[in-house]
Amino acid sequence: MISIVGPNPHQVSYQNLLDFSRLRKQEFVDRLGWDLTHTESAEWDEYDNPNALYAIAYENGKCVGGARLLRTDKNTPRKGSSDLTFMLADFLAGRLSTSMSDEDMKATISPSPEIWEMTRFVGSPKVTKALLGHVNGYLALLGAHSVLTLSPRLMPIALKRLGYSVNVLSKPIEFDGKEYVALQTLIQQRSVRNTRITAKVPTKRLPAEHLQAPAEIAAVL
Template sequence: MFNLINVEYKDIINDRLEELYLLRKRTFKDRLNWKVSCKGEREFDEYDNENTHYLLGCYNGELICSVRFISMKYPNMITGPFRDFFHYTAPADNTLLESSRFFVDKDRVKSLTETKLPFCHLLFLGMINYTRAIGMTGILTVCSRSMYTILKRSGWNTEVETIGNSEKNEPVYLLRLAIDDDSQANLIKYIRRYHYCDEYYLKKWPVYL
């Protein structure tokens, strides 16, 4: 069984938070070699705080994927460490969410030989469903060229706000991610190729399969 839920920072239990930070370190430091803040085997920073919501995707109780959400009215990655990447003034809009630390743990997914669930697309869909459910209007995120390609191919409608350069002098994209009906429908269509269920359940929040 797969379930995708939202948890506030203040409510997440310590064991699950430790697991989240461990998987983030494994993704962003060990695999991608990003310049991230690590302490031991955990990756976390000042944006993991009381203003943060996490979406947590678990398969049979094991954490598989996650993304971090912060309202644009609070300090976030776009107004913080990413601001020097772009010639851009981020809107202080309390109807927009900033997303960061998106990951799907490849090792854990590879070990799940009994399922072909498209966890990446389920997380994309969950981001749309959650944002709609709490009455927000869209999502801003910064991503690499490869992630931008994945987003476009998924059927999620995206708008490039601006393109900049990372600390590695590589192109990075600041995107506005739509939460429209077409994006939701495109992702649902893709997911149903691998796991057939009524569309009604895939339009709801939280997501349970």
């Protein structure tokens, strides 16, 4: 059985974040060979900041998937450098090492409290279905309209099979020999069951300043 902690920050423990960072290292660094900041056992980047929320999946006590969420209108100040916005916008602005530019886009993306970005998504097809449904339910409760991702080129087909409406925002872009597209997946505004699902994992918590969502929220590269 798959159980999920988050995205409510009060559900996410320090151990949950460690588990997810280890899984990310296994997936993105060890398996895909991406040149990312990492230690021997964990991967993280500058978007793992106080504005980020996490949904982390477990099966039989083992971390098997997860995703990071950022609201697109929430900037993160950086001393001596431009503010971080969200990953796709920073790609397009040339603030990250990539060849992606505005010329690759079919539509303009404007930051909005109703538009979120999902990055560092990891999960098998079974885990993906559970995670997406869980995240959709949480964001629907917050009144979100859609989620942005940079996903494998064929991902729109899989998302549509799961019942999601998807807009392709860019032409295919090559990263490390594979093609990706920017997507906007609409939130399904359906009646949502209780999204407070927790896994049986250690409950040591981060200090409140690292976990607290912005007051107005508090509730795949």
